[in-house]
Amino acid sequence: MPDVIAADGTIRNDNWVLVARPADGDSLDIPAGQSALIPADLWLAGHEHFAGRDDIGVWFDSHDEPELLAGKVNELPLIAVNFPRFVDGRGYSIARLLRERFGYSGELRAVGDVLLDQLQFMKRCGFDSYVLRADKDITKAARCLNFFSQAYQAATDTDQPLFRRRAS
Amino acid sequence: MYVYDEHDRQIAAERVAQFRDQTERALAGELAEEEFLPLRLQNGLYVQRLAPMLRICVPYGMLRSDQLRRLARITRDYDKGYAHFTTRTNIQLNWPNLEDVPDILAELAEVEMHANQTSGNCIRNTTTDQFSGVQADEIADPRPYCEIIRQWSTFHPEFAFLPRKFKVAVNASEQTDRAAIQVHDIGLQLVRNDQGELGFRVHVGGGLGRTPMVAPVIREFLPELDLLTYLEAVLRVYNRYGRRDNKFKARIKILVKALTPEGFAEKVEAEWEHIRTSPTRLTPEAIGKFQGYFTEPAYQTLENATDELSKQRFENREFDKWLTYNVGEHKKPGYACVTLTLKKTGTPPGDVTDYQLEQIAELADQFSFGEVRATHEQNVVLADVRQDQLFELWQRMIPLGFATANLNTLTDVICCPGGDFCALANAKSIPVAEAIQRRFDDLDYLYDLGPIDLNISGCMNACGHHHVGNIGVLGVDKKGEEFYQVSLGGDSHHNATIGKILGPSFARDQMPQVIAKLIDVYVEKRTEEETFLDTYRRVGLEPFKERVYA
Numbered sequence: 001m002p003d004v005i006a007a008d009g010t011i012r013n014d015n016w017v018l019v020a021r022p023a024d025g026d027s028l029d030i031p032a033g034q035s036a037l038i039p040a041d042l043w044l045a046g047h048e049h050f051a052g053r054d055d056i057g058v059w060f061d062s063h064d065e066p067e068l069l070a071g072k073v074n075e076l077p078l079i080a081v082n083f084p085r086f087v088d089g090r091g092y093s094i095a096r097l098l099r100e101r102f103g104y105s106g107e108l109r110a111v112g113d114v115l116l117d118q119l120q121f122m123k124r125c126g127f128d129s130y131v132l133r134a135d136k137d138i139t140k141a142a143r144c145l146n147f148f149s150q151a152y153q154a155a156t157d158t159d160q161p162l163f164r165r166r167a168s
Numbered sequence: 169m170y171v172y173d174e175h176d177r178q179i180a181a182e183r184v185a186q187f188r189d190q191t192e193r194a195l196a197g198e199l200a201e202e203e204f205l206p207l208r209l210q211n212g213l214y215v216q217r218l219a220p221m222l223r224i225c226v227p228y229g230m231l232r233s234d235q236l237r238r239l240a241r242i243t244r245d246y247d248k249g250y251a252h253f254t255t256r257t258n259i260q261l262n263w264p265n266l267e268d269v270p271d272i273l274a275e276l277a278e279v280e281m282h283a284n285q286t287s288g289n290c291i292r293n294t295t296t297d298q299f300s301g302v303q304a305d306e307i308a309d310p311r312p313y314c315e316i317i318r319q320w321s322t323f324h325p326e327f328a329f330l331p332r333k334f335k336v337a338v339n340a341s342e343q344t345d346r347a348a349i350q351v352h353d354i355g356l357q358l359v360r361n362d363q364g365e366l367g368f369r370v371h372v373g374g375g376l377g378r379t380p381m382v383a384p385v386i387r388e389f390l391p392e393l394d395l396l397t398y399l400e401a402v403l404r405v406y407n408r409y410g411r412r413d414n415k416f417k418a419r420i421k422i423l424v425k426a427l428t429p430e431g432f433a434e435k436v437e438a439e440w441e442h443i444r445t446s447p448t449r450l451t452p453e454a455i456g457k458f459q460g461y462f463t464e465p466a467y468q469t470l471e472n473a474t475d476e477l478s479k480q481r482f483e484n485r486e487f488d489k490w491l492t493y494n495v496g497e498h499k500k501p502g503y504a505c506v507t508l509t510l511k512k513t514g515t516p517p518g519d520v521t522d523y524q525l526e527q528i529a530e531l532a533d534q535f536s537f538g539e540v541r542a543t544h545e546q547n548v549v550l551a552d553v554r555q556d557q558l559f560e561l562w563q564r565m566i567p568l569g570f571a572t573a574n575l576n577t578l579t580d581v582i583c584c585p586g587g588d589f590c591a592l593a594n595a596k597s598i599p600v601a602e603a604i605q606r607r608f609d610d611l612d613y614l615y616d617l618g619p620i621d622l623n624i625s626g627c628m629n630a631c632g633h634h635h636v637g638n639i640g641v642l643g644v645d646k647k648g649e650e651f652y653q654v655s656l657g658g659d660s661h662h663n664a665t666i667g668k669i670l671g672p673s674f675a676r677d678q679m680p681q682v683i684a685k686l687i688d689v690y691v692e693k694r695t696e697e698e699t700f701l702d703t704y705r706r707v708g709l710e711p712f713k714e715r716v717y718a
């Protein structure tokens with residue numbers, strides 16, 4: 001994978017590749033010697049084979065149900081959520097469910113149509129790494145992640161809504 | 169009224185900086201038009217037919233006099249010296265420059281205002297009854313809950329890219345519904361249960377637009393402390409399962425219908441079960457704190473000024489009419505609620521000049537504790553006027569054009585900006601309103617006709633709420649020409665009803681005549697006590713149809 005942005009805006013590089021869903025009848029084509037993200041349902045289908053491997057993670061598409069991996073999320077080294085179009089907001093709910101409902105504590109990555117102005121929302125919903133769409137200026141990511149110093153409502157990043165912080 | 173603390177001020181300032189940055193990137197070509205679109209919409213900025221249009225948020229309709237003065241200054245400095253009150257109690261500027269918008273937002277932030285989420289596929293401004301806090305029959309003041317919802321929904325990270333726009337309304341009286349909650353995505357009716365505890369009846373899936381629907385009840389009683397967790401559950405179900413493949417099927421009403429209200433409610437309850445005890449659950453202290461912002465102003469102990477008013481009424485017939493139509497009861501003896509009508513014939517409904525805005529501020533300071541409320545009927549309310557000052561207020565209002573005593577009559581038209589301003593319009597709406605106002609210029613006749621809601625929209629988006637007008641008018645496009653479809657029997661109040669289409673549409677110049685014929689049928693058929701809507705409900709569509717298409 002190309003450059004990856006961390007939640008604090010720093011940029012690093014890693015070698016995870018996203019393996020597309022194979023066409024009907026084809027089998028999963030995992031490149032040798034690389035860490036790979038495969039569709040979540042296929043990981044589950046091959047659980048015996050994939051479980052416990054630190055070079056195999058999963059990705060969810062925006063219409064996928066994270067409930068699929070309830071109870072198993074922490075067997076995974078990396079989960080990615082795809083934003084097919086940046087205006088498709090389902091990925092935010094998927095992220096919160098993975099974190100807050102299913103207790104996923106590993107790295108959660110936003111991929112796909114990831115733009116600068118959506119990073120702040122992704123961060124609050126529990127994503128801690130982001131692969132920005134290639135044409136966007138990655139040097140602006142840190143600024144866009146940090147426009148706000150606080151928020152009104154609870155989300156994955158804080159369970160304290162402002163009304164509780166005010167009361168104290 | 170709510171007052172910002174240091175948290176609100178900081179968030180508002182950070183928002184201005186963020187939008188400035190976004191605007192600069194858009195102007196520098198770093199954001200494609202479709203990428204900037206949702207960002208600017210979430211800041212109320214449309215690019216319209218003639219110029220950008222900026223929709224400024226007026227949370228649940230409340231405005232202070234300093235805010236009105238600032239708005240007046242903004243219309244002078246950045247626009248053409250006038251503004252427009254919308255049907256969702258917001259304020260629109262029709263001619264700002266795109267480059268100036270960050271500066272306008274900075275000016276607004278100084279007086280605790282913003283344009284957040286006044287458009288776009290996100291949670292919009294929460295609306296409520298314009299007479300909140302001053303009505304004897306309200307179950308509780310809805311405004312603290314509206315403010316709680318405002319804060320919760322502002323930049324909610326999970327719900328910034330919903331399938332479609334999302335509107336919440338709160339109503340507080342069991343007898344009347346001036347907030348039209350049943351035609352909102354979520355309608356919250358304040359209620360008390362058998363134990364006397366405060367909560368909400370929750371309606372979900374109402375709306376106007378292409379598929380008008382009255383919202384079914386999905387929960388009979390939601391305790392007040394659970395308000396936000398429940399809203400979060402509804403929004404999450406909608407965000408995950410609402411349709412995104414077809415813009416016209418993307419509102420929550422379509423999802424509720426597809427799942428059935430029971431099926432939808434089950435999904436919400438299941439989701440809610442997981443989060444109902446999360447820290448998002450409200451606390452009595454937090455609610456108390458919000459309520460503390462909406463305490464009563466410093467009312468004086470007064471008697472009702474009955475004798476004085478009857479004398480003034482007797483001596484002045486015009487005052488008498490105005491008192492009857494534009495002044496309402498107040499829970500405190502000696503006080504009254506006054507509606508300033510922004511419906512003077514010849515002025516587009518809801519439009520005000522900078523001078524008028526400043527004058528409203530003056531009147532508010534002198535007569536009503538410095539506060540006003542915008543209404544979804546596009547009027548302005550002074551909610552706390554002393555009865556013994558009504559006559560003076562009335563005299564002051566006449567030259568300003570606010571004393572037209574036509575509240576709730578046929579010429580108190582609800583009307584969207586339509587083809588004169590709006591890029592989405594199929595047809596103009598303002599000239600139709602004006603032609604009808606000109607035709608019905610005899611106030612006594614209007615009073616005789618009684619309350620009639622005439623609502624006009626320039627297209628299916630229904631900003632003029634045409635479906636719930638007793639008479640609804642919708643602009644349609646027929647082979648490039650502007651036509652108007654008429655519907656009858658709509659009602660936005662407790663018995664919310666969607667109007668029925670009368671028949672084939674009409675040319676613009678036919679419209680006053682069409683309305684006149686509809687009114688004639690009513691006058692002929694009505695019994696002593698019946699309103700237009702009553703008569704329509706009794707006799708049905710046919711007699712009206714026969715006359716109009718005869």
Ligand code: SF4
Pocket residue numbers: 584585586587590591592593594625626627628629630631632
């Ligand atoms: S109803 Fe249509 S024409 Fe009127 S303001 Fe709304 S979008 Fe514009």
